[in-house]
Amino acid sequence: MKTTILSLLLLGFACVNAGVLLKTKHYGSMNHRDDLLPQASNNEPLWFTQKLDHFNPADDRQFKQKIYVNETYYKRDGPVFVILGGEGPAAPSGIEGRFIVNNYAQTFNGLIVSFEHRHYGESVPLGSLSKESLKYLSSQQALADYAVLRDFIKSKYDVSLKSKWIAVGGSYSGNLAAWCVNFTHVNLTFSTSAPVKASVAFPEYMSVVQNSLGEECAGVVRKANDEIENLLKTADGRARLSKEFSVCNPIGHTDDDLSTFLSGLADPICGAVQYNLDNNSLGNKLGIKEVCSFMKPEEPLRSLINFTNHYNKVFERECSEGTYENYIKQLQDETPYPKNQNAAGRSWMYQTCMEFGYYQNAVGRDQPFSKYISLPWFLNQCEQLFGVKNVQANVDWTNQYYGQLDIKATNTIFANGNIDPWHKLGLLKGGYVDANNVFFMNGTAHCADLYAPRDTDLESLKNTRARTLELLEKWL
CATH class of the missing domain: 3.40.50.1820 (Alpha/Beta hydrolase fold, catalytic domain)
Structure with missing residues (x-):
């Protein structure tokens, strides 16, 4: 189920819930990777x-x-x-x-x-x-x-x-x-x-990802994100990262741009953990073991670059998103599936704003991702896309209605x-x-x-x- 519009997800949905449009199809949590299964079927809807x-x-x-x-x-x-x-x-x-x-x-x-x-x-x-x-x-x-x-x-x-x-x-x-x-x-x-x-903020998600990866592997991811944050401070650093990570458009300089880019890097790792060893066509090829096989303590940044490019190749994803403007444009597209392969991302984002939250913000050092993946970044999307200004009230009502x-x-x-x-x-x-x-x-x-x-x-x-x-x- 991920709100990452990308998910899983669901993944497909990667950091499962409220993440970034990764220039790929948005899947539900139970049908992630469905496009990698044999598609021939005699069952008509x-x-x-x-x-x-x-x-x-x-x-x-x-x-x-x-x-x-x-x-x-x-x-x-x-x-x-x-x-x-x-x-x-x-x-x-x-x-x-x-x-x-x-x-x-x-x-x-x-x-x-x-x-x-x-x-x-x-x-x-x-x-x-x-x-x-x-x-x-x-x-x-x-x-x-x-x-x-x-x-x-x-x-x-x-x-x-x-x-x-x-x-x-x-x-x-x-x-x-x-x-x-x-x-x-x-x-x-x-x-x-x-x-x-339901919960507006869901930082526990990222903590479980760290625990599931293990201390050494998660430590490499954390160091890579620290290096990336430093490089993002300069135009030359952003240009280098745009090239190394095969970004669709050069990484922008605003906080929203950086959040978009860094969330996109977290999503594949979150997805690998969330769906580790599940019985799908890729088996365990993109699970925890695969992620951690790329993570070399002596070269954290290169490790994350290599893994991300491997992930993109496996999922035939041409590039990663580097600007908030383009990310939001994808979510603003009202065209339904299948013409719009990311259509489910818009619908799911709407539901998180109106009912569930589930925003996986990166808080503290007991998780491996960047602090730029912040709760305000998600909440601003709710307001910009749908005019929703009080997600907390919506989530409170959901919990009251269903009983948590x-x-x-x-x-x-x-x-x-x-x-x-x-x-x-x-x-x-x-x-x-x-x-x-x-x-x-x-x-x-x-x-x-x-x-x-x-x-x-x-x-x-x-x-x-x-x-x-x-x-x-x-x-x-």
Whole structure:
């Protein structure tokens, strides 16, 4: 999920939340790196009619919302697994084995539905990402969308009253899965790596990145950023860095320009940590081990340059952003996906301003990045892009509405990994939730338990999946 418009993310989303447009496609946390998977598919999307504003009975406007459905394993009375859409486009890979949902559907004769979130992908109300359209983008509207989807699926696939409905989500969509329990009709939920506690400032994210990298590796990154900060003070230094880091336009001289550039350097490292060892097409090629293999204590700056250029090559990214003006222009683009490959970045930035915050500011020396990645830099974007001046009030309301960590859920599985920085805002122990349904895994990262299993998975991850299967057998 990253607010880095880049994310993950989600990554793709790299420093997962509120970062910089890296001249690349913006992914949601559960579908990051989707473009690196085989794209050939026989599964065509379905479209159904959705209400624009669920909370205004007088408004009868509608839009088309996209879903993918896999009936391969479905038998009448079997459960319906709904993969809730998050902050990125839906893709057929979501129902074709990328996630462990396919394993569960095969075991329990289930139907799989992948649901695209409004204002992401091609499910765009009013045909654009204008401010007028974005007024209808919220987690509340998304939960109401699910209720309409449920009726559509029931009718089209003749789902019986005996069928159980299971909401599945990770990262932001993990929040939605957890909140489904109280706001829509659902029997069971998977809520993975879900930051259910909203927070304007989220410096803990960067601290977890440092801890996950390890003292020596993170120390090299920190020294490289210190060197960069000194070089950025002069025109000659900025020119050198622009060349070495293959910057799209020469690095500007304002604080906003420096923040944009330095956030862009942090994003790939954050992404490598957030998605370390996840089961995607790149495997562990861009995880913690890969990052740290570049970090040589004797030459910190050269190490970071080499890693960044390697990252750009792998993701076929031509250049990094060096000016705030160009960064903001990308976020101001109201053109929807797929014509605008960064469209999800604008939508997600709007949601962070209006609901969640999640801004990963770099504070103090217990994290490896530059102090220029500051909270005011993020908040200024909210005001400049959307006229939002009080993010704190919006975040406070979100926490009051959903209850932060005081979620009352019976048949809900919460899972987090200690490598994943997002666990700092997640539910890690029982409260209102049965402690047997809460898993905190050593060594795993973002949304790890939702991906398809493999023999090389960590024991903590294998144990969580085994226990999850036991709970499903009990609940279903």
